[in-house]
Amino acid sequence: MDERGSGGAAEQESGSLLGPRLVAVFLVALAGLLLQQALQIGSTRGYSVVGPTTIPLVVAGVLLLLGVVLAVRCTLARTIDADLAARSSEEEIATHWPTVGIILGILVLYAVALNGFRLVGVVVPGLGYVLATGLFLPLTARVLGSRHLLRDAVIGFAIAIVVYLAFTRFLGVRLPSGVLDLVGL
Amino acid sequence: MDVLGDLAGGFGAALSPENLLFAVIGVTLGTLVGVLPGIGPALTVALLLPLTYNFEPTGAFIMFAGIYYGGMYGGSTTSILLNTPGESASVVTTIEGFQMAKQGRGGAALATAAIGSFVAGTISTLAITFLAPPIAFLARAFQPADYFALMVLAFVSVTALIGRSLLRGMISLFLGLFIGLIGIDNLTGQARFTFGVPQLLNGLDVVVVAVGLFAVGEALYVASRLRHDREDIIPVKGRLLMNGDEFRRSWKPWLRGTALGFPIGALPAGGAEIPTFLSYTLEKRLNPRAPWGRGAIEGVAGPEAANNAAFSGVLVPLLTLGIPTSATAAILLVAFQIYNLQPGPLLFTNSPDLVWALIASLYIGNVMLLVLNLPLIRIWVKILAIPRALLYGAILVFATLGVYSLSNSLIDVFVMYLIGVAGFFMRRYDFPVGPMILGVILGPLMEAQFRRALQISEGDLSVFVTRPISLVILLFAAAALFLPYLPRLLGRGRRLTVGTGSED
Numbered sequence: 001m002d003e004r005g006s007g008g009a010a011e012q013e014s015g016s017l018l019g020p021r022l023v024a025v026f027l028v029a030l031a032g033l034l035l036q037q038a039l040q041i042g043s044t045r046g047y048s049v050v051g052p053t054t055i056p057l058v059v060a061g062v063l064l065l066l067g068v069v070l071a072v073r074c075t076l077a078r079t080i081d082a083d084l085a086a087r088s089s090e091e092e093i094a095t096h097w098p099t100v101g102i103i104l105g106i107l108v109l110y111a112v113a114l115n116g117f118r119l120v121g122v123v124v125p126g127l128g129y130v131l132a133t134g135l136f137l138p139l140t141a142r143v144l145g146s147r148h149l150l151r152d153a154v155i156g157f158a159i160a161i162v163v164y165l166a167f168t169r170f171l172g173v174r175l176p177s178g179v180l181d182l183v184g185l
Numbered sequence: 186m187d188v189l190g191d192l193a194g195g196f197g198a199a200l201s202p203e204n205l206l207f208a209v210i211g212v213t214l215g216t217l218v219g220v221l222p223g224i225g226p227a228l229t230v231a232l233l234l235p236l237t238y239n240f241e242p243t244g245a246f247i248m249f250a251g252i253y254y255g256g257m258y259g260g261s262t263t264s265i266l267l268n269t270p271g272e273s274a275s276v277v278t279t280i281e282g283f284q285m286a287k288q289g290r291g292g293a294a295l296a297t298a299a300i301g302s303f304v305a306g307t308i309s310t311l312a313i314t315f316l317a318p319p320i321a322f323l324a325r326a327f328q329p330a331d332y333f334a335l336m337v338l339a340f341v342s343v344t345a346l347i348g349r350s351l352l353r354g355m356i357s358l359f360l361g362l363f364i365g366l367i368g369i370d371n372l373t374g375q376a377r378f379t380f381g382v383p384q385l386l387n388g389l390d391v392v393v394v395a396v397g398l399f400a401v402g403e404a405l406y407v408a409s410r411l412r413h414d415r416e417d418i419i420p421v422k423g424r425l426l427m428n429g430d431e432f433r434r435s436w437k438p439w440l441r442g443t444a445l446g447f448p449i450g451a452l453p454a455g456g457a458e459i460p461t462f463l464s465y466t467l468e469k470r471l472n473p474r475a476p477w478g479r480g481a482i483e484g485v486a487g488p489e490a491a492n493n494a495a496f497s498g499v500l501v502p503l504l505t506l507g508i509p510t511s512a513t514a515a516i517l518l519v520a521f522q523i524y525n526l527q528p529g530p531l532l533f534t535n536s537p538d539l540v541w542a543l544i545a546s547l548y549i550g551n552v553m554l555l556v557l558n559l560p561l562i563r564i565w566v567k568i569l570a571i572p573r574a575l576l577y578g579a580i581l582v583f584a585t586l587g588v589y590s591l592s593n594s595l596i597d598v599f600v601m602y603l604i605g606v607a608g609f610f611m612r613r614y615d616f617p618v619g620p621m622i623l624g625v626i627l628g629p630l631m632e633a634q635f636r637r638a639l640q641i642s643e644g645d646l647s648v649f650v651t652r653p654i655s656l657v658i659l660l661f662a663a664a665a666l667f668l669p670y671l672p673r674l675l676g677r678g679r680r681l682t683v684g685t686g687s688e689d
Binding site for chain 2: 027034041042050052059062066067069070081083084087088091095097099100103107108110111112115137138140141142144145156159160167172173175
């Protein structure tokens, strides 16, 4: 990452701090929710002098305060965090959002494919560890810019089979076998 | 001496074929993850935690210690050849190390880093051997109030001294404290921050948080920038060993780096970043004629030794007080808890076999790493050539595997992805992740000590300032918090930040 210093702060002030501002808003909202939740914790003290609400209240309160300070430092001209502004605008240029979104989507599909799921009482079986992993790795690599689909698929299935055998046979950890059950492996 | 007898016993255990095998696996894995950019020892130990349920504790800890040390050795390779520090403690190494690599002296840089790490690691292990038992003995006088103060100090130093912004460090810490509070309160049975979700009643598993934050967060971050960043690996040319002149210029920085690193790491306010910067500055001042900024070997030898010594120093508060002062140490604390072992003053009396086998394995691990790193460096360098796309895909596979195998729960996996998204934004806007992990792990312990202390004092808050030990520690914490602002208060410019070691 190149150091940009605080030069050109004027041009960075408005647009580039959008991200940190959203983070600040999120923090304040989260802290508000936590405060509300903390106040609902039953205050039976049990055997302790300090009840179960004290620390949650402190944590939520401080988080709220920190969120507000962050919001101020991203907005009021005189307090602008030049470091953060420079970082944020550099990231803005470098980020390719579609990649992040697609990877997250594939991840969720992968987890569901591993495990299978239950929808209104109907159990949908998963693909099992080997098949799901063997498909996931080349797909992800492709999204991340790899152009060797066959090589990636071979490596994906190799890793999947080795992990599956090692975990289920030697480490005693259960992994979903999925459709491999049908072949009797 | 008693210590020597205990240590001999430890060597006896650590040298058993089975434990030697664990040590070899540990240092190899450690070097591997150290060399691979983006994954470090904290993540690796976290991923391996669920697997070790079946192992007996001594073997597991010998392996973890190997990963811990190996990660440090391997980390220098990435800094020198790729100019990307694997962790904040090797930022300084990149300054001179990458320059050396560009001039075709990468071999010498890697060699001085490896030998320096060996020297520092061995001296520090000696120091642990003789310092830890008396410290553990002294720590028996500590009361809950003192432990609370120690944890405050650990939090403050990790948040205030690391990273570029105190505000962002604090936010990270308090988010971690929030995550640590999720679940049923041990003392009263009240559900806290569970939002009515029954799966949250047992709290979030540390593995879920750590893997999400480190692995998924890092993978998403790299993915977001993959089209923008380019990395060039510098091939290692020429001889791998140092010549006589380079050796002469290296050995003093090794020793000075060790002398700086170990004590700072061993303080409950440890951390490995500060000593590396101090060492770099010190060497620069002591060797004004070295080619600074153009590949001065002193600037690799000193910081690498300091880095390694500080990492070993961190084991002192972890083993004797049960206080982790780095993300990896925090994960190691969780490993102890899994085995129902409580690191702290009583560890040395309750499980002497385990502790001494662990310490002996540190000596053995250092020797193994030297052997593994010097002649085999070309093989490790090859690992850097793994395509990024496959590497990060595989990291996601192993992250999912590690969390899924905890309890075959889809919810766990989704929570991990969610925390990964948080980790992505934290990296993007430069929020340090270390304080968050420390908050998750140390937060519940701190609350327990806080409540216990107030129970003993019958609700009198002054207990924290009337006990001399706790008062002194809290004053240290206050100093750590305000020290970075001193230059500004004195009217001498900006906050003194670690991580901005620019070269002018």
